[in-house]
Amino acid sequence: MTLLIGALTIGLILSLLALGVLISFRIFSFPDITPEGSITLGASIAAILLTNGVNPILATGAGFAGGMVSGAVTGILHTRFKINGLLAGILVMTALYSVNLHVMGKSNVPLLSETTLVNYSEQAVEKILPGAVSLTVLGWEISLRDASTLISTMLLILLSGWILFLFFRTNLGTAMRATGDNQQMMRALGVNVNQMIVLGLALSNGLIGLAGALLAQYQGFADVQMGIGMVVLGLAAVILGEALVGTDRLGLTIAGTVIGSILFRLLVAIALRWGLNPNDLKLITAIFVFAALILPQALKKIRRKSHA
Amino acid sequence: MLEIQAACKTFHARTPGEVRALQNVDFMLEESSFVIVIGTNGSGKSTLLNAVAGTFFLDSGTIRLAGQDVTAWPEYRRAKMIGRVFQNPFSGTAPNMSIAENLALAARRGRKRSLGWALRSSFFTSLRDRVRSLNMGLEDRLSNTIGTLSGGQRQALTLLMATLVKPGLLLLDEHTAALDPRSADQVIQISQDVISKERITTLMVTHSMHQAVNLGDRLIMMHRGKIIYDFRGAEKRRMRVDDLLARFREVRRKDQLDESAVEMLRRNYI
Numbered sequence: 087m088t089l090l091i092g093a094l095t096i097g098l099i100l101s102l103l104a105l106g107v108l109i110s111f112r113i114f115s116f117p118d119i120t121p122e123g124s125i126t127l128g129a130s131i132a133a134i135l136l137t138n139g140v141n142p143i144l145a146t147g148a149g150f151a152g153g154m155v156s157g158a159v160t161g162i163l164h165t166r167f168k169i170n171g172l173l174a175g176i177l178v179m180t181a182l183y184s185v186n187l188h189v190m191g192k193s194n195v196p197l198l199s200e201t202t203l204v205n206y207s208e209q210a211v212e213k214i215l216p217g218a219v220s221l222t223v224l225g226w227e228i229s230l231r232d233a234s235t236l237i238s239t240m241l242l243i244l245l246s247g248w249i250l251f252l253f254f255r256t257n258l259g260t261a262m263r264a265t266g267d268n269q270q271m272m273r274a275l276g277v278n279v280n281q282m283i284v285l286g287l288a289l290s291n292g293l294i295g296l297a298g299a300l301l302a303q304y305q306g307f308a309d310v311q312m313g314i315g316m317v318v319l320g321l322a323a324v325i326l327g328e329a330l331v332g333t334d335r336l337g338l339t340i341a342g343t344v345i346g347s348i349l350f351r352l353l354v355a356i357a358l359r360w361g362l363n364p365n366d367l368k369l370i371t372a373i374f375v376f377a378a379l380i381l382p383q384a385l386k387k388i389r390r391k392s393h394a
Numbered sequence: 395m396l397e398i399q400a401a402c403k404t405f406h407a408r409t410p411g412e413v414r415a416l417q418n419v420d421f422m423l424e425e426s427s428f429v430i431v432i433g434t435n436g437s438g439k440s441t442l443l444n445a446v447a448g449t450f451f452l453d454s455g456t457i458r459l460a461g462q463d464v465t466a467w468p469e470y471r472r473a474k475m476i477g478r479v480f481q482n483p484f485s486g487t488a489p490n491m492s493i494a495e496n497l498a499l500a501a502r503r504g505r506k507r508s509l510g511w512a513l514r515s516s517f518f519t520s521l522r523d524r525v526r527s528l529n530m531g532l533e534d535r536l537s538n539t540i541g542t543l544s545g546g547q548r549q550a551l552t553l554l555m556a557t558l559v560k561p562g563l564l565l566l567d568e569h570t571a572a573l574d575p576r577s578a579d580q581v582i583q584i585s586q587d588v589i590s591k592e593r594i595t596t597l598m599v600t601h602s603m604h605q606a607v608n609l610g611d612r613l614i615m616m617h618r619g620k621i622i623y624d625f626r627g628a629e630k631r632r633m634r635v636d637d638l639l640a641r642f643r644e645v646r647r648k649d650q651l652d653e654s655a656v657e658m659l660r661r662n663y664i
Contacts (some may be wrong), residue, residue, distance in 0.1 A: 092556075215403045221472045253509075253514065255512055256508070256509060256510060256511060256512055257498075257502055257507040257509070257510050257511075258506060258507045258508055258509055259512070260491075260495055260498060260499060260512040260513075261499060261507045263488075263490075263491065264488040264491055264495070264496075264499050267484070267488035267489060267490050267491060268484075268487065268489065270480070270485050271485065271486055271487060271488060272470075272488075272499075273469045273470050273473065274447070274469070274473055274478045274480075274486070274556075275473055275499055275500055275502075275503045275504075275555075276470050276471070276473035276474055276475075276502075276503045276504035276505070277470055277473075277507070278468075278470045279470065285419075329411045334539075
């Protein structure tokens with residue numbers, strides 16, 4: 087049960103990562119690799135601020151801001167200096183590795199006794215249910231800490247997804263989506279397309295930095311290596327979400343991405359339970375994304391052949 | 395309204411594929427006039443339109459729009475004054491967004507885009523009437539994505555988007571060339587209606603001689619990056635398709651004359 091709760095919570099936290107990837111890869115069709123560094127940046131900023139006794143909400147917000155800055159840098163490299171998008175991301179990601187080491191001062195910052203958002207949520211639930219140590223759900227006993235973390239993460243993700251949905255329906259958000267759809271048209275309608283791309287990548291990596299900040303607090307440490315493979319992980323969630331709900335409606339796409347992230351995490355937890363070697367995890371994730379990318383075309387081909 | 399002075403533009407300069415698309419073009423466009431641009435392939439007519447829109451910058455020369463020197467303005471800044479419809483029906487609309495969203499984007503052409511709702515219900519209702527005026531039955535499909543529409547419907551919609559906020563200058567770049575004859579007629583009808591009703595200053599490039607004689611109050615003909623004929627008023631009204639074709643033949647004959655003269659000189663002196 088703890089395993090299940092853990093998978094759910096991490097899946098929810100990483101759905102912010104998936105939403106970020108949704109913005110760069112799907113809305114802007116921009117292959118942004120920055121997340122490999124920006125999620126770690128969000129985590130390291132939050133961790134180092136927390137060890138210095140900063141309020142957890144502020145520290146988490148700072149993680150978001152750090153992610154935004156790194157996304158904006160990638161965007162500026164691409165639009166202002168005309169560097170290929172993939173390369174711009176790689177440059178920023180590589181630079182961020184050193185930046186992250188500098189932020190943390192070492193390669194790993196543990197969060198042991200610091201007050202984090204996890205403590206906050208625990209206190210909040212304790213206020214509502216005074217004296218409880220554990221909850222019983224469907225005959226399973228869950229520690230209060232796990233339950234409160236899960237519930238508050240869920241609320242936070244619902245709120246973030248809802249805000250993102252609302253944002254994409256404003257004039258600015260609509261223009262941002264349309265920029266990904268047809269740049270020529272947006273220039274003709276008076277939109278500074280470059281500015282839109284920078285803003286979009288900032289938003290995308292801001293969400294990813296937020297995911298990093300939350301992840302560090304949940305798992306109790308920030309590590310300079312934690313960003314490896316994150317883009318593919320986010321992409322896997324996005325693809326899974328699209329398979330579940332399609333891509334027609336904005337609200338559904340956002341909800342699908344969150345669900346995709348949770349589902350993917352659950353699948354991973356089950357696979358690990360069945361004895362999958364954890365070392366193979368990234369290989370399997372990559373193969374999953376590869377399969378998801380080629381499957382639609384392969385199916386079409388097979389269908390055409392069977393028709394002929 | 396529009397004033398072009400000594401505009402020059404060369405593509406692929408100093409390479410074998412050099413194209414001198416605009417050669418010292420001077421052009422004045424008065425407020426509320428509707429000018430048709432025709433010309434041979436590669437004569438520079440689309441280049442002229444794109445230069446005005448700001449798709450690229452001139453090598454030399456100036457462009458003034460409504461009294462302002464916009465020569466160094468980027469495309470998106472000029473868009474405040476310019477409405478455009480492209481030749482390719484896919485260029486003017488965002489395919490994965492709804493008809494209403496596309497129109498909402500157009501409603502803020504050249505204005506700041508902030509955190510106000512893009513689709514307020516009052517705006518949605520007012521859209522319905524504008525879309526109904528296209529006579530394409532799109533008014534009940536405002537929530538459908540553009541991707542489901544035909545080329546003609548897209549061009550009609552792009553035209554509506556370009557004129558939703560009245561533009562100082564409307565640029566139509568062979569906007570019916572990619573359509574079937576019936577849709578082309580429909581789009582031309584809509585163009586004519588909106589241009590005359592709102593007295594929009596318009597510059598329209600076309601390949602169709604038929605459109606060239608029937609539309610507009612002025613006709614310019616381009617060849618090799620220069621404006622070679624400029625018909626206005628009564629002269630424009632008298633123009634028939636045959637007259638235009640005769641002019642084209644004349645241009646072609648002069649070209650051939652040039653080439654054969656060059657050939658003769660080459661044979662005799664080299």
